[in-house]
Amino acid sequence: MDQILAQIPVFVYVLIAVVVLALLGFVLLRGPKAPPGGYDSTRDADDPAPGAAGDGSGEHARAGGGTATETKAPSLDTPESAGSRMARLRGRLAKSNNVFGRGLLALLSRDHIDQDVWDEIEETLLMADLGTDASMELVENLQVRVKAEGTQDPNHVKAMLREELLKLVDPSMDRSLAVTRKGDTPAVMLVVGVNGVGKTTTVGKLARVLVAEDKDVMLGAADTFRAAAADQLQTWGNRVGVPTVRSEVEGADPASVAFDAVKTGIDSEVDVVMIDTAGRLQNKAGLMDQLGKIKRVVEKAAEVDEVLLVIDATTGQNGMTQARVFSEAVNVTGIALTKLDGTAKGGIVVAIQRELGAPVKLIGLGEGADDLAPFDAEQFVDALLE
Numbered sequence: 001m002d003q004i005l006a007q008i009p010v011f012v013y014v015l016i017a018v019v020v021l022a023l024l025g026f027v028l029l030r031g032p033k034a035p036p037g038g039y040d041s042t043r044d045a046d047d048p049a050p051g052a053a054g055d056g057s058g059e060h061a062r063a064g065g066g067t068a069t070e071t072k073a074p075s076l077d078t079p080e081s082a083g084s085r086m087a088r089l090r091g092r093l094a095k096s097n098n099v100f101g102r103g104l105l106a107l108l109s110r111d112h113i114d115q116d117v118w119d120e121i122e123e124t125l126l127m128a129d130l131g132t133d134a135s136m137e138l139v140e141n142l143q144v145r146v147k148a149e150g151t152q153d154p155n156h157v158k159a160m161l162r163e164e165l166l167k168l169v170d171p172s173m174d175r176s177l178a179v180t181r182k183g184d185t186p187a188v189m190l191v192v193g194v195n196g197v198g199k200t201t202t203v204g205k206l207a208r209v210l211v212a213e214d215k216d217v218m219l220g221a222a223d224t225f226r227a228a229a230a231d232q233l234q235t236w237g238n239r240v241g242v243p244t245v246r247s248e249v250e251g252a253d254p255a256s257v258a259f260d261a262v263k264t265g266i267d268s269e270v271d272v273v274m275i276d277t278a279g280r281l282q283n284k285a286g287l288m289d290q291l292g293k294i295k296r297v298v299e300k301a302a303e304v305d306e307v308l309l310v311i312d313a314t315t316g317q318n319g320m321t322q323a324r325v326f327s328e329a330v331n332v333t334g335i336a337l338t339k340l341d342g343t344a345k346g347g348i349v350v351a352i353q354r355e356l357g358a359p360v361k362l363i364g365l366g367e368g369a370d371d372l373a374p375f376d377a378e379q380f381v382d383a384l385l386e
């Protein structure tokens with residue numbers, strides 16, 4: 001072997017070394033290889049570069065004591081399309097609430113329905129927070145129908161139960177939200193409810209839905225008890241490019257911030273102004289005073305078209321008490337029932353509508369940005385019986 005190596009001329013070694021060094025240099029200078037077709041861009045071609053002039057970041061427009069900040073994030077969130085959102089949320093509603101419907105179907109499908117079974121049916125209804133009156137009414141109606149029509153055919157039993165539940169949920173109620181401009185003024189919505197029920201989250205989610213429908217939206221942070229509450233609302237607004245009017249002063253007068261929001265909304269010719277209020281109220285008199293004052297002051301600029309009461313579906317009887325107190329303080333025009341994903345007690349829809357005489361207009365089905373759905377009586381009952 002040594003002899004063979006000795007016979008190779010030195011210039012061959014030099015040649016090999018030169019070739020190896022040339023290859024190494026080529027690879028290092030060229031850098032890493034791009035994948036075929038290049039890299040995906042997360043920015044659309046017409047999106048402004050982050051931080052570029054005109055990207056919407058930064059503050060502008062002062063209004064009275066409040067400040068409207070249109071801090072559009074460099075790349076805005078695109079809300080989920082209505083179709084896919086509804087399909088996903090229907091599945092979630094059925095998942096958390098069909099325990100109740102299936103239980104009823106199983107009881108009604110028994111060969112022989114005696115008084116014990118009727119008692120069990122009533123108990124199931126009460127457990128789902130339907131309320132005493134509605135539960136008794138449903139049992140009475142079903143008793144009459146079972147006697148007349150029998151329970152032999154499971155499909156017929158299901159259809160019968162669907163019809164009776166639907167009557168209670170009342171598909172004839174007007175569940176549309178006042179979110180359309182009237183002449184020269186935007187629609188004005190006050191969002192009320194005790195703390196922690198999901199007011200700010202609901203305002204944020206609703207802003208996304210409205211933006212997806214091409215509406216111009218303005219948010220008003222009238223929860224001035226905590227600076228963090230205004231920050232939270234503004235974060236929701238920033239994500240979809242909606243301005244928020246807020247006060248930089250903690251504890252500022254909520255009515256004044258609400259007025260500024262509506263005034264700024266009028267000047268900017270938006271379609272709808274949504275005002276998030278505080279729920280941290282010590283007593284009923286304080287609540288009446290504060291909400292009454294906000295409404296009165298706002299109405300110096302524009303009529304309040306919608307008072308949306310937010311109720312946490314998991315709080316049962318507590319939610320009912322809140323509904324009563326708020327309806328005495330303001331004229332509630334619609335209900336947003338949140339956290340329906342966390343409870344099988346969907347019957348509260350019926351109880352609360354009966355208590356207030358106002359329709360459930362929105363339901364919250366999760367913490368995600370697109371987890372808000374318009375309430376639809378038929379879809380709701382179908383989800384219970386799925």
Ligand SMILES: Nc1nc2c(ncn2[C@@H]2O[C@H](COP(=O)(O)OP(=O)(O)OP(=O)(O)O)[C@@H](O)[C@H]2O)c(=O)[nH]1
Nearest residue numbers: 195196197198199200201279338339364365366367
């Ligand atoms: N699972 C679930 N959680 C929700 C829903 N809606 C709101 N939440 C959560 O409830 C919590 C309270 O929501 P907020 O929007 O801060 O409630 P708020 O009423 O504005 O509370 P305050 O600002 O304290 O008055 C948050 O963690 C939300 O993510 C819902 O539909 N489902």
